[in-house]
Amino acid sequence: MKFIYLCRMYVKPKKSLGQHFLKDEKIARRIVDSLILPSEEQQAGVKTRVLEIGPGTGVLTKFLIEDKRVDLYAAEIDNESIEFLKINYPSLGEKLLEGDVLRMNLKAVFPEEFHVIGNFPYNISSQIFFKVLDNKENVPQVVCMIQKEVAERLASPPGKKAYGILSVLLQAWYDIEYLFTVDENSFTPPPKVKSAVIRITRNSRTALECDESLFKAVIKTSFNQRRKAIRNSIKQLLEGRPAPDSYLFGQRPEQLSVEEFIELTRLIYNK
Numbered sequence: 001m002k003f004i005y006l007c008r009m010y011v012k013p014k015k016s017l018g019q020h021f022l023k024d025e026k027i028a029r030r031i032v033d034s035l036i037l038p039s040e041e042q043q044a045g046v047k048t049r050v051l052e053i054g055p056g057t058g059v060l061t062k063f064l065i066e067d068k069r070v071d072l073y074a075a076e077i078d079n080e081s082i083e084f085l086k087i088n089y090p091s092l093g094e095k096l097l098e099g100d101v102l103r104m105n106l107k108a109v110f111p112e113e114f115h116v117i118g119n120f121p122y123n124i125s126s127q128i129f130f131k132v133l134d135n136k137e138n139v140p141q142v143v144c145m146i147q148k149e150v151a152e153r154l155a156s157p158p159g160k161k162a163y164g165i166l167s168v169l170l171q172a173w174y175d176i177e178y179l180f181t182v183d184e185n186s187f188t189p190p191p192k193v194k195s196a197v198i199r200i201t202r203n204s205r206t207a208l209e210c211d212e213s214l215f216k217a218v219i220k221t222s223f224n225q226r227r228k229a230i231r232n233s234i235k236q237l238l239e240g241r242p243a244p245d246s247y248l249f250g251q252r253p254e255q256l257s258v259e260e261f262i263e264l265t266r267l268i269y270n271k
């Protein structure tokens with residue numbers, strides 16, 4: 001009897017896995033409701049695939065699994081949480097993907113479109129966004145809870161201190177909406193920082209109109225020395241040639257929009 005109680009109710013939170021379990025069901029409901037899905041009529045019998053990253057003890061899973069529009073997958077690394085989910089959500093079956101989501105071949109699991117949701121482990125949230133970018137053709141929408149500070153960075157427009165590498169890379173392909181802030185006391189154990197829920201939705205861009213790997217290199221190289229004028233920080237990318245004649249090279253990276261980074265990349269490419 002006691003053993004069953006333990007299985008059903010308790011997973012010890014592990015710091016190393018970024019485990020802070022959301023205990024407020026109203027917030028859980030609000031997060032799940034933030035995922036914009038077609039109505040059942042619009043779906044015409046085909047459910048929408050949704051991947052939950054880090055279900056833990058299933059506070060979001062519970063609402064997702066009862067939504068008739070959702071074909072739910074869940075990726076979890078923690079064995080104890082996996083056992084808990086198997087007992088409490090047996091209908092997940094083989095769609096409970098066991099292991100490190102960062103090492104999963106999502107292109108093989110999802111040959112077609114899938115949406116992403118989760119209260120992300122904060123220690124790997126940036127890496128999850130890079131993974132989303134790797135799969136951007138197939139990921140139309142992400143709703144997630146992350147550290148408030150990271151959420152502000154991702155959603156930041158150019159010209160602000162918070163604007164950084166991941167802001168530009170994500171904003172090139174996604175619209176980012178800061179939805180709401182969540183207090184640390186809504187979790188067990190409470191994290192040291194405030195949290196925020198964001199929704200990111202694929203924009204209409206189909207191609208970058210510049211060399212994509214150079215675009216990434218320009219962004220990373222310039223933000224590595226974010227206080228310097230771009231002319232000085234990207235010297236190595238110009239391979240000894242003088243910077244082309246454009247106001248862009250006199251700017252600092254945090255001043256440039258996605259469009260301006262694209263233009264800058266084209267100028268450097270043509271040299």
Ligand code: SAH
Pocket residue numbers: 017018019020021022023053054055056057058059060075076077078081099100101102118119120121124
């Ligand atoms: N969704 C739950 C848990 C959030 S805590 C809730 O809101 O209460 C973050 C979750 O991500 C934990 O369950 C943790 O075990 C899981 N996790 C951490 N690193 C992971 C990884 N690399 N791959 C998959 N899941 C991971």
